Amino acid sequence: MRAGRLVSLLLLLQTRGRMTAQDLADELEVSVRTVYRDVESLGAAGVPIYADRGPAGGYQLLDGYRTRLTGLTSDEAGTLFLAGMPGPAAELGLGSVLAAAELKLRASLPGELGDRADRVRERFHLDAPGWFRAGEPTPHLSTVAEAVWSGRVLQIRYRRWKAPREVDRRLDPLGVVLKAGRWYLVAAAGERTTAYRVSNILAADILDEPASRPPGFDLAAYWAEWTERYESGVYTSVATVRMTEAALQRMAFVFPPEMSRTARAEAGPPDENGWLLTRVPIESIRHGHIELLKLGAEAEVLDPPELRAQFAETARGLMATYLPTGSPPPSV
Structure with a gap:
């Protein structure tokens, strides 16, 4: 020392x-x-x-x-x-x-x-995290990294989005990845290899057992394939939306990349008033409602009917809040 x-x-x-x-x-x-x-x-x-x-x-x-x-x-x-x-x-x-x-x-x-x-x-300086995003607490990152470096089996308790929310996993760690300020562990659990968000690890213990690593495993290649599969698989539905050209351009700054890319690729020609028709991938009705609200009055959801109904309900709620009974209608 x-x-x-x-x-x-x-x-x-x-x-x-x-x-x-x-x-x-x-x-x-x-x-x-x-x-x-x-x-x-x-x-x-x-x-x-x-x-x-x-x-x-x-x-x-x-x-x-x-x-x-x-x-x-x-x-x-x-x-x-x-x-x-x-x-x-x-x-x-x-x-x-x-x-x-x-x-x-x-x-x-x-x-x-x-x-x-x-x-x-x-x-020259590299600042990995994205804008307006605080760093995630990752108390078990050093344990995860040690398991990766030493090539030993990792036992974790993990919080996921579906029930049961907390699960135990015995993993063969293969690598760690920093993506937009968030740490991920790439690991194999039996025959299945996937990525685990390190901030969702509730407990981690390194076992005194050598981890199994597939011959020739390429972390960078696997991560590129996994992220492409994840991004394409997470959007399970599509919304048909009428919007202004300005709203379409703004999507690149306030929407996830896959949503804005697809919306631009699917956009038809604008009419004489600058409105166009396009298709936007969404994860769910709730997700589409939250994201498309960012465009305000410059977008109109046409399909699916459940999503359009949610926007109508939101519009009625906003009118009740901002236009009390007896108020004159807003000027356009």
Whole structure:
């Protein structure tokens, strides 16, 4: 533990130049007193490190000194695929390992390439979650990730949408996926492989049994196939809707992608008043009612009759709320 910290301190000074004791303590997540002791240890070991006094002072290495202690450990190398996503890496319990890997990688680059890497880091940032969506609580994510990394069987209690709501599952974990700020576990339960939303896991225990992994399993390929199947299978009905051109264009910003894509593909030509006819996939009558209300008076549901009846009931309720008895009708 301490040896790794000494290497990290040395690499920080090598890559960033002069740093104060407080800066080093913040980076290494230790006390300033610990930094003082570590600097003394490095000096005693022959590392040419010295301190500049004063407000602009700090520790730095003798000009031209470069350490060769930049080899990555297996854990550090394994986290490099998360280098653009420090937040998700921390959620998986790999934040400090990733930081050490990045530091060693940066220290191993020659001057020009190192400067280029710094410019990329300064100018590009990946923010995985979607807009207006708070992060989901995933208290069992680190347990799930450990089961995936170690290849061991995972026993979970899971909350699903249909009865019985809570079920127990014995899983062979195959991978974890971050999709629009939400974590999913891809796992096999017997002959069935599917994705489980990690926020719906109520309890998780790693068993001391090796998990079974299909030969040649490709997580990315499976996820692409699963998401396509899920998106096409979740919409079990279609609504016929008359709407304005403006409403059709707005769907891309306020509707799920599959609904807006299909609506644009199915849209007929607009009439002289700018209204057109299209078909919109819906999960259920209730789902279609909630989603299509977003278009307000710029859309009219024609079919199915149950959905149209719900809109008529909603319109009567709105009139009762906003147009009390005896009020003149609104001007159009």
